[in-house]
Amino acid sequence: MIRTKILTSADIIVICAALVLLPWLYSHFWGDGSQGETARIQVADQTPMIIPLQHSQRYTFDGPLGSSIIEVQDGRIRFVESPCRNQLCVHSGWLQNDAEFAACLPNLISITIAGRNPRFDSINF
Amino acid sequence: MRGPTLLVTLLITALINGCGSSDINSEPFQQSQLLALGTLVDVSLWDVDTAQANQAIHDIDTQLHDLHHNWHSWLPGRLHDINAALAKGQAIEINDVELKLLQQAQQLAESSQHLFNPAIGQLIDLWGFHSDTPEGPPPASAAIQKLLLLQPRMSNLSFDDHTLSSNNTAVQLDMGAFAKGYAVDQAIELLKQRGINNAIVNAGGDLRAIGQRGERPWRIGIRHPKQPGIIAALETQGDESVFTSGNYERFFEYNGQRYHHIIDPRSGHPGSEALAVTVIHNNAAIADAAATALLIAGPKNWHNIAQQMGIHEAMLIDNELTAHLTRAMAQRIQLQHNINTVIEEPS
Numbered sequence: 001m002i003r004t005k006i007l008t009s010a011d012i013i014v015i016c017a018a019l020v021l022l023p024w025l026y027s028h029f030w031g032d033g034s035q036g037e038t039a040r041i042q043v044a045d046q047t048p049m050i051i052p053l054q055h056s057q058r059y060t061f062d063g064p065l066g067s068s069i070i071e072v073q074d075g076r077i078r079f080v081e082s083p084c085r086n087q088l089c090v091h092s093g094w095l096q097n098d099a100e101f102a103a104c105l106p107n108l109i110s111i112t113i114a115g116r117n118p119r120f121d122s123i124n125f
Numbered sequence: 126m127r128g129p130t131l132l133v134t135l136l137i138t139a140l141i142n143g144c145g146s147s148d149i150n151s152e153p154f155q156q157s158q159l160l161a162l163g164t165l166v167d168v169s170l171w172d173v174d175t176a177q178a179n180q181a182i183h184d185i186d187t188q189l190h191d192l193h194h195n196w197h198s199w200l201p202g203r204l205h206d207i208n209a210a211l212a213k214g215q216a217i218e219i220n221d222v223e224l225k226l227l228q229q230a231q232q233l234a235e236s237s238q239h240l241f242n243p244a245i246g247q248l249i250d251l252w253g254f255h256s257d258t259p260e261g262p263p264p265a266s267a268a269i270q271k272l273l274l275l276q277p278r279m280s281n282l283s284f285d286d287h288t289l290s291s292n293n294t295a296v297q298l299d300m301g302a303f304a305k306g307y308a309v310d311q312a313i314e315l316l317k318q319r320g321i322n323n324a325i326v327n328a329g330g331d332l333r334a335i336g337q338r339g340e341r342p343w344r345i346g347i348r349h350p351k352q353p354g355i356i357a358a359l360e361t362q363g364d365e366s367v368f369t370s371g372n373y374e375r376f377f378e379y380n381g382q383r384y385h386h387i388i389d390p391r392s393g394h395p396g397s398e399a400l401a402v403t404v405i406h407n408n409a410a411i412a413d414a415a416a417t418a419l420l421i422a423g424p425k426n427w428h429n430i431a432q433q434m435g436i437h438e439a440m441l442i443d444n445e446l447t448a449h450l451t452r453a454m455a456q457r458i459q460l461q462h463n464i465n466t467v468i469e470e471p472s
Contacts, residue, residue: 045160085258086376092353100353105164105329106257120358121169121338124367124403125330125348125374 037115039077039095041070044108053077053096053113063107070111082107101125154338157182161189162308163257164329170316171323171338181319185312185326192311196304198246199255207289208246208297216290224287229410230303234279236434237418242390244277246297252395254375254386255299261379269393302387306368306413309333313364313409333366333409349462350400350442357440357448358459359405366409370416371401389421398423398444404431405438405454415439424449428469 007015041049043061051059056073058080066083076096079089084106092102095113101123103110112123153172158165159182168185170178195203203223210217219227230243246255251268253259275295282291300307305328312326313333323336325343334343342360349356350371361367372395375386389396402419406412415436419427424443431439431451438457441449447465450458455468 042158042165044165045158048156048158085260086378088373095353097354100355101348102353103165108160108165110165119344120346120355121343122167122325122327122332122334123330123346123348123355124327124332124369125371 065107167327169325231279233414240421241414241418244296246299302417306410309409331368334361366412368412369403396421
């Protein structure tokens, strides 16, 4: 009597790999996309810069009043320093969810969080 | 390929293919940002030829710079010349655009019971807000009272054809609560004249949207007045402006107290009864003026003033973070936080 294996070793390897990959693939391609993944930095009328939020880093941007320092950490982003008087941008704190926004209008620098499928086309404030 | 392997392979393939549906780069969406009106201006366009879009953006940039120069509240320009003439009690010739804008401002001042009052330029200057970096200290009460007694109002202005004059030399125009709305209206009109009918012009947070984004309406988030993020969301319908006045926009702090730039023409001090007011109207200049007037009116009187100004869709966030909504606004807006709400009924 010949015994037929239902699963070969190769099948098991493929299925194990799939079990690992499937949750990631689902969340990556079919998730709600509302969690911010990138930040759009606008400095005056320059071309916007898109920054990934996965890599911790500090950036320095020069506006008309001077340098603003922006920090990325653990999927979040914030103004650390800015040369404006009111420091509204710094007090805005960490931004991490889609459409969250902070701006140093005196220094003409803004941060907008964007997921893959942004919830909003424009922010009113 | 064996059954289980085939099934897994198909599943992975299907999931990966799914990513194509969320590729926003394939959408005919363009967003440009300009430095104009002393702020950042976003222009969002849907399904517009790139060359046509670039030309329109360039022309809007020129248009906004001209408006900024002409109507700047304290730098030399056309408004500066008009104010100089009014201060001397002299009449001055104005053009069609200036006539239309000032007459509209006069009507809005009247309907707002002068809570929207662009004639109080001296008072705003006294508080130090005719500066890029207002810093205090707040003015002395005696100086405020002296200006209040002069009662500068838009009704002091009279128009004889294209000749402007005033019967009160205390009138000094400050179009800060109106000019941005007017500028946004002009930018949208330019786009419409070019056949561009799906767009948003957002000037420093205040916007007018026309058409829609493909098959769906434009989606707007209204910023929370006290913390990062969005307090409410709405979808625009056809051609609508969404303007918010808030006490967090321009201010200075002195001895630990915050003084914002929206001055109550009755008291001569910054309005203190609300955090923010959002108004929806098809005309951005009207929405701009109304948002200022309703913020000054505060929670007790805002609904009455809104009715007089012909505003049907408005939301006021008071100092306790309660959202006061007109009935029409309540039907449009989706609050994103669990906050108290009061729906105002027409009286």
